[in-house]
Amino acid sequence: MVSCCCKIPIFVFVFLLLLVISSSICAAHSSETGNSQANNQTFRPEEELKKLKLVRERLNKINKPALKTIQSPDGDIIDCVLLRHQPAFDHPKLKGKKPLDPPERPNGHNRKGMAAEDFQMWMMSGESCPEGTIPIRRTTEEDMLRASSVASFGKKPTRLVRRDSSSDGHEHAVGYVSGDEYYGAKANINVWAPRVSNQYEFSLSQLWVISGSFGDDLNTIEAGWQVSPELYGDYYPRFFTYWTSDAYQATGCYNLLCSGFVQTNNRIAIGAAISPTSSYGGGQFDISLLVWKDPKHGNWWLEFGSGILVGYWPSILFTHLRDRASMVQFGGEIVNSSPGGSHTSTEMGSGHFAGEGFGKASYFRNLQVVDWDNNLIPLPNLKVLADHPNCYDIQGGINTVWGNYFYYGGPGRNVNCP
Numbered sequence: 253m254v255s256c257c258c259k260i261p262i263f264v265f266v267f268l269l270l271l272v273i274s275s276s277i278c279a280a281h282s283s284e285t286g287n288s289q290a291n292n293q294t295f296r297p298e299e300e301l302k303k304l305k306l307v308r309e310r311l312n313k314i315n316k317p318a319l320k321t322i323q324s325p326d327g328d329i330i331d332c333v334l335l336r337h338q339p340a341f342d343h344p345k346l347k348g349k350k351p352l353d354p355p356e357r358p359n360g361h362n363r364k365g366m367a368a369e370d371f372q373m374w375m376m377s378g379e380s381c382p383e384g385t386i387p388i389r390r391t392t393e394e395d396m397l398r399a400s401s402v403a404s405f406g407k408k409p410t411r412l413v414r415r416d417s418s419s420d421g422h423e424h425a426v427g428y429v430s431g432d433e434y435y436g437a438k439a440n441i442n443v444w445a446p447r448v449s450n451q452y453e454f455s456l457s458q459l460w461v462i463s464g465s466f467g468d469d470l471n472t473i474e475a476g477w478q479v480s481p482e483l484y485g486d487y488y489p490r491f492f493t494y495w496t497s498d499a500y501q502a503t504g505c506y507n508l509l510c511s512g513f514v515q516t517n518n519r520i521a522i523g524a525a526i527s528p529t530s531s532y533g534g535g536q537f538d539i540s541l542l543v544w545k546d547p548k549h550g551n552w553w554l555e556f557g558s559g560i561l562v563g564y565w566p567s568i569l570f571t572h573l574r575d576r577a578s579m580v581q582f583g584g585e586i587v588n589s590s591p592g593g594s595h596t597s598t599e600m601g602s603g604h605f606a607g608e609g610f611g612k613a614s615y616f617r618n619l620q621v622v623d624w625d626n627n628l629i630p631l632p633n634l635k636v637l638a639d640h641p642n643c644y645d646i647q648g649g650i651n652t653v654w655g656n657y658f659y660y661g662g663p664g665r666n667v668n669c670p
Contacts, residue, residue, distance in 0.1 A: 306402045307393055314339060314391045314509055320381060321390075324374035326488060326525050329390040332381035335516070338388070343511035345568045351516050354561055355546035355553055358436060360628040362558065371539065372491065373525040380519060387521040388508055398451065398482050406483070406509030408500045421590070425600060425638040425646040425660040426583030429621065429631050434577040436544025436552075436622030437461055441582075442615045443477050443537050445489050445529045446599035449664075453587040453598045454480040456492070457614065460581040461543055461552070463572035470499035471573040473552055473565055475541050477526055488525035491539070493554065493562075497570045504569075515563035520556060532602060533611055544622045550574065576624075580631075582616045584644065584660050595643060595669050601661025606647040609659060619656040631656045643669035 316338065318331035335351055370376070374387070381387045399405035437459050446455040458476025474494040479487055483506060493513055496504030507523040508515065515522065530536045542555040550567040567574045584600040601614025620628045634656050636648040644662035651657070662669075 303402065304393075307396045310396065310402055310405070311391060311393065313342065316388065319385055320379075322374060322377055322379040322381070322387070324524070325376050326373045326486070328374055328521075328524060329392075330374045330381070330387045330521055330524070331390050332385040332518075333388050334385055338386055338515055339508050339511050340514040340566075341511070343569075346511065346514070346566060351514055352549060352551065352564065354516075355548060355551070355564075356626070357555075358542075358544050358622045358626050358628045361438075361542070371526055371528075372521060373488070373527045374521055375519070376527070383518060385518055386515045387518065387524075388515075389521050389523040391509065395483070395485060398485065406505040406507070408494065408496075408506075421588045422585060423588055423600075423640050423644060424583060424585050425606075425636075425641075425644045425662070426581050426585075427616065427619065427631075427634050427636045427646065427648055427656075427658050427660075428579060428581040428583075429634060430579040432578075432632070433624055434461070434580050434621050435547075435624060435626065436542065436577075436628075437580040437582070438540070438542040438544075438618065438620040438622075438628060439582050440538045440540045440617045441476055442601070442617075443489055443526050443529050443539055444602045444614055445487065446479055446601060446603050446661075447597070448479050448481060448487060449591060449596050449598045450589065451481045452589050453596060454478055454482070455584070455586045455598055455600055456480070457584045457601060457616075458492075458582075459541060459543065460579075461573070461577045462579040462581060463570075463575075463577045464499075466499070468499050468501065469497075469571060471497050471570045473543055473573065475543060475554055477539070484523070486525075489529055490523055490525050491520070491556075493522055495565050495569060497573070512569050513563055513565055517560065517562050520560065520562055522562070530602065530614075532604070536611060538615075538617070540618075544626075545576070547626050580621050582619060583646065583658075584614070586644070586664070588664070595640075595665045597663065597665040599661070599663055600644040603661065603663050605662050606645050606659035613659040614661040615657060615659050617654040617657040619658075634658075640669065642666075 316333040320332040322330040396405050448455050456478035458474050461473040464470045477489045478492050479489050494506050528537050540557050545552050552565040554562040556562050586598050586600050588596040604612050606613050619631045623629050636646045638645045643664050646660040648658040
């Protein structure tokens with residue numbers, strides 16, 4: 253028998269042993285890493301699925317069954333929804349109610365020359381919603397996923413809205429009256445398409461009807477136009493409404509994104525894009541808005557133009573505004589997110605300062621309030637305020653053609669607004 257004994261040098265043996273051990277450790281580490289990655293991959297879809305489920309539940313509440321659907325040239329989908337099926341009647345205090353008949357207009361309101369209703373892009377389709385329905389801009393998953401959370405979708409950030417404070421990034425140029433009892437407000441508002449720097453900012457021009465303190469009990473009714481890429485996914489100016497009864501905390505929303513505002517008009521879609529808009533040195537386009545408290549039932553109605561009723565905010569939504577307003581405010585507001593540590597270049601109004609005047613600066617004209625006896629009257633003691641006048645400013649005036657008016661706005665970041 254022949255035997256063969258092969259001796260392996262000790263250093264080779266040690267090397268091979270270390271190699272085996274190293275391979276085992278790497279394999280184990282690889283297995284653990286793979287398991288960790290797999291766990292992460294299964295964790296994230298669960299979170300996404302949970303969010304998507306919440307989104308779809310919310311969409312089912314907002315988007316009501318449509319009798320007819322209209323495709324707008326700007327990409328919006330407009331659903332014609334039965335009056336009684338609109339989101340307002342999901343509110344516990346409004347369930348089973350029917351839309352009210354038109355109220356008495358304020359005394360002194362001129363309804364001659366009814367305004368054209370085709371001031372929105374969706375009307376360019378040539379389609380309209382049938383009688384007994386209202387047009388509602390359909391909310392999409394993409395709309396909701398742009399919001400910071402499903403719960404915050406359609407709401408303004410929780411904040412105090414003192415005219416003289418902008419520590420929260422909100423900056424204003426406004427005209428206002430306070431210190432009396434007010435039952436409505438009216439104005440013609442110049443419409444532009446201001447540049448908004450990023451998705452987290454907006455630019456708007458509106459009127460506010462306000463009551464309560466600037467604390468947790470603030471009540472507001474708001475209407476005007478806004479450019480808000482986060483809310484709408486584009487940079488078109490859009491007709492909007494808002495309300496809150498607790499300083500933007502739990503109550504209220506934009507447009508028809510929650511129960512509250514009762515729409516009665518079948519030709520105006522709240523939240524839809526406005527067309528035409530004003531151009532610098534060219535044609536000027538403004539919209540007329542009137543908000544007033546119906547003396548008979550106490551609800552706050554919204555009228556567009558010279559007689560087109562949009563709908564109303566039921567008085568039961570409010571605490572202080574159930575009785576009257578203590579302040580009326582008109583003007584522009586932007587959000588400054590201070591990109592890169594500098595002031596935003598988001599524009600207010602036309603993006604030009606008040607001093608440039610007609611055709612270049614944005615304006616509010618024919619400013620009026622409604623008194624206790626349902627009379628439209630000129631503004632007593634209009635005050636104007638810009639909290640960052642080097643960025644956005646305001647200049648008031650009065651004449652026989654425009655009544656009380658002001659020019660306002662600005663470009664944001666410039667050599668004097670760093």
